[in-house]
Amino acid sequence: MIILNNIVTNTRKYLNLHTVGNISHLLEPLLLLVMVYAFWHPIEERYRWLPLLIVVPVFMLVRLILHGRLFTRFPLDILFIAFLLLGLLNLYLSPYTAAHPMSRLYQLGRPALGMALCVYFVEYVRQYKHLDGLLTATLLLTGLIGVVALFASDWTSKSDQLIFIINALPPFSAPQALFGKFNVNEIAGSLVWLVPLSAGLCAWRGDRLLDRILRWGFVGVFVITSTALLLGQSRFALAGALFTLALMVPLLIKGRRGRLTAWIAILVFIILEIMIVRNVFTSPGQVTLAGRDESSMAGRLDVWSSAFDIIRANPLTGVGMNLFRDAAVRRDFPAPLFDQPVLPHAHNEYLQIATDLGLPGFVLFIAIYAVAFQMLYRTYRAGSPKQKALAVAAAGGLVAHALFGFGDAVTLWDRFAFVWWWLLALGSASYYMAVNKTNPYFHNGS
Secondary structure, eight states: HHHHHHHHHHHHHHHHHHHHHHHHHHHHHHHHHHHHHHHHSSHHHHHHHGGGGGGGHHHHHHHHHHHHHHOOOOHHHHHHHHHHHHHHHHHHSSTTTTTSOOOGGGGGHHHHHHHHHHHHHHHHHHHSSSSSHHHHHHHHHHHHHHHHHHHHEEOOGGGGGGGHHHHHOOOHHHHHHHEEEEEHHHHHHHHHHHHHHHHHHHTTOOEEEEEEHHHHHHHHHHHHHHHHHHHOOHHHHHHHHHHHHHHHHHOOOOOOOHHHHHHHHHHHHHHHHHHHTTTTTTOTTSHHHHHHHHHHHHHHHHHHHHHHHHHHHHTOOSOOOTTTTHHHHHHHHHOOTTTTOOSSOOOSHHHHHHHHHHHHHHHHHHHHHHHHHHHHHHHHSSSSSHHHHHHHHHHHHHHHHHHHTTTTOOOOTSSGGGGHHHHHHHHHHHHHHHHTTOOGGGSSSO
16 A cells, blocks of 8 residues: 555656546546447457456546545445456356356456446546536437337337337438347337436426426437337336336425326326237237237246256356356256247346356345445435435336346346446436535535
8 A cells, every 4th residue: 555655646746637637537438438339239349349448447546646546435336346256256156157267258348337337427426516417428328229219129019009100200220220120128128227217307407508408308308218118018118117107206296286197197108008918909810919928928937947947056156147048058947938049038137147146146236226225215315306306217217127127137248238337327426416415506405
């Protein structure tokens, strides 16, 4: 520690700290955004971008020189470090990776990027003492995913009863050209985070022009994302989102009339979905959803049975990160009733993390959720009206997706998993502001 302090002291003598700070504050968010896009791609392309992760410890060292800290502490940081250590240890202990452990080190790339986002978000509010940039980025990100969901989804027969809406969408090929086509269940896993998040941030109020832009921007994004979620017809995603939105109403809307209107709107949405499930809009001769849903559930039960077999056989290690789909794992733990050629995950996020990292990984995953909710609860209790809205919005997204996770999954190694980390980052930033009261603007009733 003495040696490190001497290095930092001597470095400060020879650097223009103001210039270094300005460069660092500009480059860090830009490089993180580049990594978010780069890590979106499959491993063949993502592998070339992995060295970019070296900028994370570099910026930590810059912070140490400028401010005397590697990063600002927040409640999730120890759990994140434990997660990375568990992932590294798992590479050597998992029965399917022990022979060549470092060959799959890249699997920790996306989680490491998510943790870096959390660190940066907390540093952002400590430095600038507001959330403006983070919320603007969130609005743009949410809008982009909503547009991708509408115009780049590979619609299935589940959406046939809503085909008249899908066909009425204006032609817009740019999302497909940039991102390709997406399975509707995969993108539903991200929408179920974002629909409650954008709904909660519709309550973001303030006198500034930016506040009004953010609020109405999130209103528009909520319409886009909820429309895409309805069209995709992921049952677990819709159930998670609707249940959570109903819980959020009394936390965000004060007036009885406003609450009643919101609950009626949610009820109408539920009735519409029941009518779709009951095939009210099905044309004569068209395949009904009842048989399809029954077959889907039978397949899920078979997949869950396979996951339990994995956990029983490897309770401490699982089969390794993102190896549920591996051919050797599928051979040893088959799910014969699942009629699709590729079985990407366990169709249950809690079973998935246990098959990936064993029961220690499952405990750590639950602990991250528990600490996140405790953080958001404290933010709601201690924060300003704006921070309360953000706390409810972030908690709503996490709750909705947690419910979705009982019947489907976006694994922590998936390209859409960064949305989970983004919500944790927003929650951590708002918590830091609420408990440290870093800006009077957010504590004057605005």
